Ligand SMILES: C=CC1=C(C)c2cc3[nH]c(cc4nc(cc5[nH]c(cc1n2)c(C)c5CCC(=O)O)C(CCC(=O)O)=C4C)c(C)c3C=C
């Protein structure tokens with residue numbers, strides 16, 4: 001028998017891959033398996049497999065979710081905090097929503113000395129961008145559907161957890177609009193939650209999305225006595241989970257059947273982009289996770305007998321800096337030129353319908369595709385409340401319970417998984433810790449003959465001419481009077 005108070009090095013093997021797991025046995029109530037994994041190749045794809053490997057190696061007995069339930073649910077109040085972006089619910093919300101987005105230092109990272117400019121800059125950019133954004137939101141019914149869909153996902157997750165015998169309350173915390181993360185946290189405190197699982201609703205991790213929400217949570221946790229003592233864990237990304245991959249493959253498979261010749265359809269994964277510097281300079285794992293995610297979905301489709309060709313491209317870039325390539329619009333044109341006739345768009349970075357699926361993909365990219373010579377167009381719906389997906393999220397929550405309050409893997413070299421399960425603080429320490437400067441995705445001013453310079457120079461010139469005219473008409477002095485174009489004042 002194991003002595004539960006000691007640390008063990010457990011050699012375990014999953015699917016032919018061997019690794020050393022250093023840690024106290026997770027059967028100790030308060031300490032989960034502190035895994036300093038050093039897998040010889042890829043780590044096992046999901047934590048349940050890992051538990052199984054550890055449990056068989058250590059002769060421990062964690063075999064089913066009911067064991068987890070016995071150990072982690074009794075006398076505890078479990079909460080699940082779903083993190084999401086949030087979206088404007090009315091057209092009047094658009095500018096303040098954009099202000100919140102651009103005021104986020106994980107979207108625009110200014111040098112320390114210029115931090116005081118963050119809010120004025122956000123105000124300026126949000127006012128300048130609001131008219132264009134409002135047009136987009138107006139065309140999808142006057143607001144973002146994100147709150148409604150995320151609330152429904154929360155309800156469905158709560159039911160799925162209940163069915164799996166894990167009573168838990170689910171909260172929604174948005175980064176840039178209501179219900180704000182701060183509001184969710186207040187409710188979590190009022191409800192007396194003792195164990196919290198933090199689950200960002202982005203399948204892949206990015207500094208600009210899950211990272212930003214976790215950074216906010218860290219600052220809230222640090223300042224609050226109740227939260228400092230509340231045990232929690234984070235599921236930072238879950239794109240590799242079998243249930244998610246299968247649910248995505250099923251949606252693709254179903255949509256392919258709507259084409260006249262399903263085998264010939266190009267499966268076109270379109271992910272929300274991030275500025276290139278996030279990946280190349282700050283080490284954002286977003287691109288790597290996205291590529292792995294696409295590979296996994298394609299492997300699943302192949303297993304089901306579908307050998308379609310596929311492409312991954314990035315959409316929704318903002319401003320003139322370089323974003324992840326290839327860009328969706330350029331790729332659609334290139335595919336058309338290559339003679340591709342059937343295209344199935346698969347939004348891959350988000351699990352709800354939103355402005356970029358309903359407007360950008362369904363309207364703009366569809367039009368571009370048809371203009372580029374593509375004859376048959378289709379789009380896979382977002383997962384929303386698809387039952388197998390929700391059930392898999394519930395499994396992810398249950399499997400993370402042994403980690404609540406436990407240490408994360410913080411040895412970056414030792415782990416090969418892109419972002420490990422862990423606590424907010426450790427995740428941020430192990431990852432993006434330098435918080436390097438990032439070029440703003442939106443350039444406010446540029447020198448040279450650029451589009452933004454032309455616009456602003458033009459506006460300044462028009463204002464100057466107007467001011468001179470007013471001055472001349474009111475004083476009776478100026479070039480137009482000297483040249484006799486305007487008559488002298490009486
Ligand atoms: C994984 C998803 C997303 C990443 C990565 C992301 C990065 C990112 N976004 C902006 C700027 C904007 N995003 C906007 C809307 C928006 N963004 C995402 C997702 C990701 N963003 C979603 C789901 C939405 C839509 C929400 C909705 O209301 O339906 C907007 C506002 C819309 C617009 O004006 O186009 C902006 C602006 C940056 C700069 C960025 C990375 C640095």
Ligand SMILES: [Fe+2]
Nearest residue numbers: 085272273316
């Ligand atoms: Fe975005």
